[in-house]
Amino acid sequence: KLTDTSSTFKKKLSADLRVIFPGYNTIFSDSTSKSSIELLSQYPTPQSILEAPKENIIKIFLNSSKKGIIWSENTYSKLFKVANEAKIIGLPLDGLAVKIASSITLIKTIQSEIDTLLQKINNFIQSETFPESIRANIELIDSIPGIGQLTAITIIAEIGDIDGFLKPKHLVAFFGIDSSVNQSGNFKGDNNKISKRGTRIGRRALYSVALASISNNRNGVPINKVLLDYYQINLKGKKPKIALVAIMHKIINYIFAVLRNQTPFEQRDPKIHKQMFLENNSLNKVA
Structure with a gap:
């Protein structure tokens, strides 16, 4: 405020x-x-x-x-x-x-x-009475490009325990950026907006992260080149707001992954990431 x-x-x-x-x-x-x-x-x-x-x-x-x-x-x-x-x-x-x-x-x-x-918030988080697990999760979220410490604190405060979300889509619904239903009888609309259910404060924080993620720093270097490229691809034939919501979905996937795996964010080229995913699936099937 x-x-x-x-x-x-x-x-x-x-x-x-x-x-x-x-x-x-x-x-x-x-x-x-x-x-x-x-x-x-x-x-x-x-x-x-x-x-x-x-x-x-x-x-x-x-x-x-x-x-x-x-x-x-x-x-x-x-x-x-x-x-x-x-x-x-x-x-x-x-x-x-x-x-x-x-x-x-x-x-x-x-x-x-x-x-x-x-300063008071930072002192509280660094105090001995603050739970170490929550402090660790804040640091994990803070490792994602475009997310600062205050935003990380806000997101963790809103999410709470990540174990309450089994899949990234559950987190998407919690932030209220899932599609709303536009249906009446046999009619199904194809111009749906985001539902805006769930956490208003968290959604606002996520929106700020999305804007930061597709921008450049003072030296002209993209904050997150992968997301910037993805945003520009989505802009073709789509409205900017729709493309930005797609970025918010990606960021939620990042948040879910780092909290689930308890490992800092690691930015990868989409092709390399896809190859790693296929290799991991092959190993799981063999096992």
Whole structure:
């Protein structure tokens, strides 16, 4: 809920910046990133940035990011240019500047609460009273690309004991991404949506993992190339939402496998995985 509230204020901040500071969104990949928030908390308008000593802004970049002096110098140059342009084409609304400062204060306050809660959660999980088996399962889920520690904690908290799910499709139904039934008498619909039964929080966490899994990191390397390729194949002739649900199904299979086998995730090429599956089946038949 705190993250949702923070996101609401971040959207409002971005909207206000487009009015008072045109072009600002081209400076940072995320105009509500830590570097951007720290900058705007001290210099919320184009005029204040133009009047600020260069070394002060460079210091903000160096303290709030890990990108070094070259990035900081280049970012300042782009920022100064955009601030000059915004001074001419932006709307000089003092009230809006106050609103920006207010939004930033709220965002920082909420983020502080989030950080405190995350620290408490982490301390609890690392404590001696926390069950070792659950801690191990969190680490197993965390080994899957695209899943962070908080998401792993959320998923494990929602699933509980994996022994209650005999097959991956049972886990699919639990997350509510199985197809809903669209049937009346002899009529059977072919445009079914996901049922959305089961855990709403778990489904939301799974959706976030799916989006992360088909994206690239800062260096342009896919988070999970196998899933990204699978997503792009499914996009052919299908809607993006349907292709994303297919990714969510795959992730559930990953989760079920690592928890059932109690082994960390190992990414394999689909052809190699298929060959290993056939070999294992052959050995089981011989045995």
